[in-house]
Structures are given as C-alpha cells and as structure tokens.
Amino acid sequence: MEKKRYACVGTGGRLRMWLKAMAVTYKDSCEIVGLCDINRTRLENTQTALKRDYDYHDVALYNADEFEKMIEEQKPDIVVVATVDRTHHRYIIKAMEMGCDVISEKPMTVDDEKCAKILEAIDRTGRELRVSFNYRYAPHHSQLRQIIKDGTIGDVKQIHFEWLLNTSHGADYFRRWHRDKRNSGGLMVHKSTHHFDLVNFWINSFPVKVYAQGGLKFYGRENAEERGITKFYSRCYGSENAKGDPWAIDMTESDWLRELYLDAEKDDGYIRDQSVFGDNISIEDVMNVIVNYDNGAIMSYSLNAFSPYEGLNVCITGTKGRVEMKLIESIYINGQDDASKEGLVESERIIVYPMFEPGYEVEIQKLEGGHGGGDDVMLDDIFNPNAAYDPLHRAASHIDGAMSIMTGICANKSMATGQPINVFDYIDIPKSKLRKD
Ligand SMILES: NC(=O)c1ccc[n+]([C@@H]2O[C@H](COP(=O)([O-])OP(=O)(O)OC[C@H]3O[C@@H](n4cnc5c(N)ncnc54)[C@H](O)[C@@H]3O)[C@@H](O)[C@H]2O)c1
Incomplete structure (x- = not known):
C-alpha cells in the first residue's frame, strides 16, 4: 500500500496523539516525513520520544x-497543524x-479576518481542509445526532446547553497561552x-445571530484579592508561595x-505553569450566549471554567418531544496526563421524553479513550484507508470549522459591543454551501 506522507x-x-496514530496504529498507511516548531x-524532544516510545x-x-x-x-501530501491557535x-x-x-x-482559527483568508485560500487552491472535531465521534454525541436525525423529537425549536470545565482542566487554560485572547480567541472560540x-451537527443547521455576555469572575489577580488572597506568584516553578x-x-x-x-522554555520563554491568579489574563471564565439558528431554533448556552466537576447538560426540545443528555467527565490536565485521558466519561445519560408518553433512557455505546472515545474513531476515519462509509457524515470540513468558530467570534464581538451580532455580516459563505444531509 502506498503510504501518505504527513x-x-x-x-x-x-x-x-496524532504522532502515535501515524507511527503505530496506522503505520502501514502513514509516513511522518517532517516536524516543524518554533521551539x-x-x-x-519530540523526535526522541518518537524513537523511544514507538521505535520510529x-x-x-x-x-x-x-x-x-x-x-x-x-x-508531504498532508500537513497536520497543531500550533497555538493564533498561528x-x-x-x-x-x-x-x-x-x-x-x-x-480546532479551532480552525481565532477571528473572522483570519477565517476569511483561509476560506479564500481554499477557493483559490482547491485544496482540502479537515478540522479535528473529535467530540462528534464520541458515541453519546453521535447518538444524539441520530436521535434528532430520526425525527424522534420532531423539528428542533430550543436548545439549552451548559458546559462545565472543572478546577483542573478549566484552570489550565489560565496558566498558558490561552489566557491571552489574541492567542486563542478566548474560551468562546x-x-x-x-x-x-456539536450543536450545528446535532440540529443540522448553522448560527445566524449571536448575543453574549461574559467576564473574568474568578481567576485573575483582582478577583483573588477581592476574596482576601494576599500571597501571589507569577509561576509555580521555583516559587515558595506556590508550594x-x-x-x-x-x-x-x-x-x-x-x-x-x-526543558524547552529556555528557547522561547513559553511558560506553562503561570499562576491562574496572575494579572495579565484577557479571557473570560464565565460566558452566557443566546444563538439564533437558520432553522429557527434558539439556544441558550453557558460555559463556566471553575466548576467543581467537568461535564455538560444539554436539553433539546422539538415539536414531538425533548431529549436530555447529562455527562460527567474525569479530571484531565493537558501535557500532564496522557492525551487519551482527555474527556474520559465518568457517567452519562441520554433520556428521551416523547410528548404524551413516558420518558425512556437510551443505552449508550461504551468506548475507551480520549474525548469520550471520539479521538480513536476520528483517527480511524482520517487514517484508515478502508474506513467504512459514515452515514452521520462526521468528517468536519472547513465549512464546519468556520461555522463553529463564527458563533464564538460573534459572541466575542457581542461581549465587546453589548450588541447582538449578525453572523453573516462577518463571513461570506453562500448559504447553499452550508451543510444539509
Ligand atoms: N481536538 C482537541 O480536543 C484538542 C485538544 C487539545 C489541544 N487541541 C489543539 O491543539 C493545538 C495545540 O495545543 P497544545 O495543547 O498541544 O498546545 P501546546 O502549547 O502544548 O503546543 C503548541 C505548540 O505550538 C508551537 N508553536 C507556537 N507558535 C508557533 C509558531 N509560530 N510556529 C510553529 N510552532 C509554534 C509551540 O512551540 C508548541 O510546541 C491547539 O490549536 C489546540 O486548540 C485540540
């Protein structure tokens, strides 16, 4: 078999995660031909790890x-981009x-100008861009799509969705480059x-109008001072106060x-262990968003980054009933825990409530691995040349990448201006190109 060059x-x-897949699981169809980094x-060290861990x-x-x-x-045939989002x-x-x-x-990029440049380059070059939306492939998220696709709850009219990041995973975004909104677009992006x-995928639609409010309510020095904290440090390494x-x-x-x-910070000053109660944090830790979708549905969404537990609650109501999903994920810290441990599911439930009938629980397929098992299924979809046809069309394109960040980008604009934002004032994609199946 001719190998694809990555x-x-x-x-x-x-x-x-990508290297392990290419070097081990899909080594018969993939060849890693080059690695690039500013550090x-x-x-x-990545080269050493490839040899040490996978005998590559x-x-x-x-x-x-x-x-x-x-x-x-x-x-290379394909380039995998896993740098800081801004780049x-x-x-x-x-x-x-x-x-x-x-x-x-993910995210494909962090603002609408950069998004427009990517879309223009795709039109000009005819090349393909795939965005790594692993969550789509987690069984519970796929099953929710199937339930809605099957018409079980009728036409979707309302979504209530809260995502909770806990005090280890959520806090971690406040220790490193993500805490500067220019790098990451904030947690909204x-x-x-x-x-x-996931919402675009579940309800097979796309956002048209976004209103948001948010703020830094817990992390950051000022919030800590308000709570009476007096011992501060800029980073953990070498700090007495951090002990x-x-x-x-x-x-x-x-x-x-x-x-x-x-060991790598001497090269570029990327400090991974900054205090979450530092002064220079420009992202929010509390965000509430209202989104209008093209199909008429309305969503209320919230994200909290200092929750005691990690997980989500989503309730979707349609013309024939309602579906609710509640999920609790285990604790994970990027770079400290193995990537396959990110988003491990501790408990999960999907309940369907048809109108005028008793509710029932849906049995959820169990998969091992990161992001609710989604990582491995996504990797198979990408790297396995004999991957089966996917009736749910979970492979995410540049359009999916764009329409998912546009909700967050418009939420950022709304938080900055206090106004609702029309998505199509900031993106130029003909609606005929938007996902329908
Ligand atoms: N799909 C998922 O669930 C998921 C999970 C974690 C991270 N990610 C994404 O993966 C990407 C990397 O995140 P991470 O957690 O590995 O971050 P990281 O900080 O561990 O790694 C970022 C890398 O980019 C390099 N870099 C920075 N600027 C660069 C530049 N100008 N040119 C070349 N290299 C540069 C850094 O040196 C570093 O090696 C991000 O886009 C993040 O959103 C996705």
Missing part, C-alpha cells in the same frame, strides 16, 4: 522559519498554496468551538511536562 507543525501536547528543544525512524526537523523548506524537501491560518494557507491538503486542530460544532497551592501545577513532578515544556 508533515506536522506544532509539536506540543496535542500532537502526541527547537521541543522539536528535538528519524524524522527531518525544521524550525518555524523553515516551514516552506520542509514542504519543498519532504513533499493556524498561516500554516494552513501556506501548506495549501504549496499543494498540500491540511488537517487542522478555543473551547466552545467544540460545543458550537501547597491546589491551583499550582508542578512541572517537575511529571516527566511529560518537564520534557515538553520545562
């Missing part, structure tokens, strides 16, 4: 300013201009892109954190 840019925590130590051969390494050289020399568009566009298809980690994509603080992350206690981040 080059990867961004060799941080998330790339490890030389992380690049070299040497892969050519390229600094960030050698990305084009990597494409010229290694001639995705540059690599996506350059890779396409040089003749490659792209797999981009960085994290909620998953959730807004015993449940909000601190000690990179010396984990080989993975040390190898990926602590």
